[in-house]
Amino acid sequence: SKVKDMSAEVVDSNPYSRLMALQRMGIVDNYERIREFSVAIVGIGGVGSVAAEMLTRCGIGRLLLYDYDKVELANMNRLFFRPEQVGMTKTDAAVQTLSEINPDVVLESYTLNITTVEGFDTFMSSLTNKSFRTTKSDSGVDLVLSCVDNYEARMVVNQACNELNQTWMESGVSEDAVSGHIQLLIPGETACFACVPPLVVASGIDERTLKREGVCAASLPTTMGYNALKDYFPTMEMKPNSQCSNTACLERQKEYILAKPTRDAAAKAK
Numbered sequence: 001s002k003v004k005d006m007s008a009e010v011v012d013s014n015p016y017s018r019l020m021a022l023q024r025m026g027i028v029d030n031y032e033r034i035r036e037f038s039v040a041i042v043g044i045g046g047v048g049s050v051a052a053e054m055l056t057r058c059g060i061g062r063l064l065l066y067d068y069d070k071v072e073l074a075n076m077n078r079l080f081f082r083p084e085q086v087g088m089t090k091t092d093a094a095v096q097t098l099s100e101i102n103p104d105v106v107l108e109s110y111t112l113n114i115t116t117v118e119g120f121d122t123f124m125s126s127l128t129n130k131s132f133r134t135t136k137s138d139s140g141v142d143l144v145l146s147c148v149d150n151y152e153a154r155m156v157v158n159q160a161c162n163e164l165n166q167t168w169m170e171s172g173v174s175e176d177a178v179s180g181h182i183q184l185l186i187p188g189e190t191a192c193f194a195c196v197p198p199l200v201v202a203s204g205i206d207e208r209t210l211k212r213e214g215v216c217a218a219s220l221p222t223t224m225g226y227n228a229l230k231d232y233f234p235t236m237e238m239k240p241n242s243q244c245s246n247t248a249c250l251e252r253q254k255e256y257i258l259a260k261p262t263r264d265a266a267a268k269a270k
């Protein structure tokens with residue numbers, strides 16, 4: 001048959017073996033560049049822990065992990081955490097597990113609440129730390145993943161990323177775990193999290209009452225998003241709101257409009 005037998009190719013302990021195995025899949029040709037990238041993950045729960053593990057297995061350069069919580073026995077129905085880690089902070093337990101999976105990833109554990117003044121300060125300074133940077137960039141990270149489970153924390157990630165002009169992704173899963181959404185947010189270019197008020201704010205309904213209906217209340221304004229039962233995954237583009245209540249968002253929107261001639265020239269040159 002034409003199918004190549006990969007079983008004969010033993011993956012040794014060389015860090016590049018892992019990368020080469022993925023590179024051979026041929027999806028991206030400069031796969032080894034993944035080692036230059038830093039990703040910040042806020043919330044190491046059901047979504048964040050799995051995202052962290054996948055990035056670790058793919059050979060990401062550096063991961064910054066944020067969570068205020070400790071591992072509990074109640075978390076054992078989820079993937080990732082182990083019974084002997086009960087009592088450890090989620091970020092420390094994650095660093096322990098991830099470093100065993102791939103010792104080449106630079107891992108940083110931040111046990112903090114991003115919505116407190118002190119937590120927010122540490123969050124901001126860690127995101128701007130450029131010590132890992134090999135290329136010149138404004139930010140210390142390449143992507144922020146919001147994997148939290150509440151509106152307040154999402155608004156804080158939104159604030160930080162608007163201030164830092166940092167691209168980020170927001171995720172949410174409904175209480176019944178059947179539907180969810182992913183949103184890419186590029187400050188100034190796409191709608192920020194405050195540009196379109198989510199259902200819980202727009203309707204004035206209490207977040208806790210809504211949660212029971214299987215709706216992701218703290219997220220997008222409607223229940224749109226992936227539906228696992230119907231295997232339905234609608235996508236849409238949301239432009240920023242010129243009336244957004246977030247001043248940093250308005251600043252990024254202005255910059256984006258001002259940079260239009262530069263973007264056009266670059267597109268023409270291609």
Ligand code: ATP
Nearest residue numbers: 043044045046067068069112113114115148149153
């Ligand atoms: P459950 O849904 O049963 O509560 P969980 O605690 O793992 O499970 P998830 O929704 O899976 O919750 O994950 C969200 C994670 O985000 C949690 O680990 C939570 O501690 C973390 N988180 C939420 N808000 C903040 C915040 N303000 N600062 C830091 N971490 C936060």
Ligand code: ZN
Nearest residue numbers: 192195244249
């Ligand atoms: Zn906005």
